[in-house]
Structures are given as structure tokens and as C-alpha cells.
Amino acid sequence: MTSDTLTIREMCDLFEVTPRTLRFYEAKELLFPQRDGQKRLFTRRDRARLKLILRGKRFGFSLEEIRQLLDLYYVGDQQATQLGRTLDIARDRLSDMQRQRDELDHAIDDLKSQMALVEDMLAKRDRGRDAAE
Template sequence: MSEDLMTIREMSETFGVTPRALRFYEAGALISPLRKGQMRLYSRSDRARLKLILRGKRFGFSLDQIREILELYNPEDKNLAQTQTALATARDRLSDMENQQAELGQAILELRQQIVEGEASLARLKAGQAAPTSLEER
């Protein structure tokens, strides 16, 4: 293979994705490998797009959001629209993640408290003392 083109196996190994995932991204028009018979050949552009797809997935972007950003690629305007859209999407996602983090933090605190109460109840039971009959009574 040429330095500029990679097979599906090389792409899979290089990026740690399955061939099925690559075919899925192709079916979703996120990447467009060259076809030589049954063989898929991925260009530098495909590799760059795949890097962006994987980064977007890691950040929790939807495939539609990733597709929208990729479709805005336009070096003639120095990718101004693409960058603006990517930043807006990133800000929205960060806000969602921060809200989820706060909710998760609260849930962790509550679960820790339930564990402390459960351990105290278990200790009372082992000592032969009466304990509340349900978690709601605690």
C-alpha cells in the first residue's frame, strides 16, 4: 500500500476501531474511502476525519453533530463556520457534562450516606439490637 492509503485492517489497527465501525461510519457518510473492487482504501483525509469522529465520540457528541461539523469543512473560508459550529457544540456538551457531573456528585453523596446507614443497621442486627425494618424508616 502507498503511504497515503491504508486498508481497513491498517485503519482498524492504527485507530483501535473495528472494521465494522469503519463500515458504519462509511454508511453514515462520515468517511468516504476509495473503493478498489471489494477493498476499501482510506486516504489522509479519511484518517483526519476518523480522528475527529473518535474525538467527538469521546466527548459525547452525537453522530449527527459530528457529521454537521465535518460537512462544514471549507478551507476557502479558513474553516470559520466549521470552527464556530464545533465551538458551539463543544460549549453545549461541556454544559451538559457539568450538569451530569453535579447530579452524579449528589447521587454519590446520597449513596455513601445510605451505605453508612446500612452498615450501622447491619452492626445493630449482628449485635442483636432492633433495627428499622426498611431503608425508608432510617
């Protein structure tokens, strides 16, 4: 059994991030790699957290918002009050995401129809040019 930890480089390759990013996330307390001497070793838990971090970023959440949410996914040594607060935060983020999805659906439709309109314009312009030849 390979102990299941990754070096910083392996971690970077796996997630397509830079070492700086991983150290930065550790400094911000989003990741907690173990140490072998002074070298970092990233555990399965770190990988799970990083995955959630990158996902959160794609939805436009700040690292701080993400950090608050991460505790929801690693429930173990939490106080109940802490968990309660985390749940509240999660509820907020959830409704953020649901609103965002609705708006996104809307925006996608808008963009599609606007594109169709422009494509039509271009097509007509081309036909006009052909007819003029």
C-alpha cells in the same frame, strides 16, 4: 514507506469497530477512504476523523452533528463561508460541552454523596444485625 494506509480489517482492529460501521460512516460521508480497485484503504486522515467521531459519540452527539464539526478539523478545500458556518457550529458544540461538563461535575457529586448515604445505611444495618446476635 508502507504508504501508510490500512485495510478495513486493520482499521477495525485498531479502533474496535466492525466493518459495517466503517462502511456506514463512509456512506454518511464521515470517512473517505481511498480505493485500490474496489477495496477500501483508510488514510491517516481517516484515522484522525474516526478518532474524533468516536469521541463525539461518547459525548452523545449524533453522527450528523459530528459530520458538521469534522470539517473544522480538516480545513483545506473549504470555502470561507463554509468555514464561518462551521465555526458557528463549533461554538454551539463547545458551549454544549461546557454545559455538559458542569452538569457532569454536579451529577458526580450527587451520585457520590448518595452512594455514601447508602453505604452508611448498609453499614449501620450490619452493625445492628451484629448487635442483635
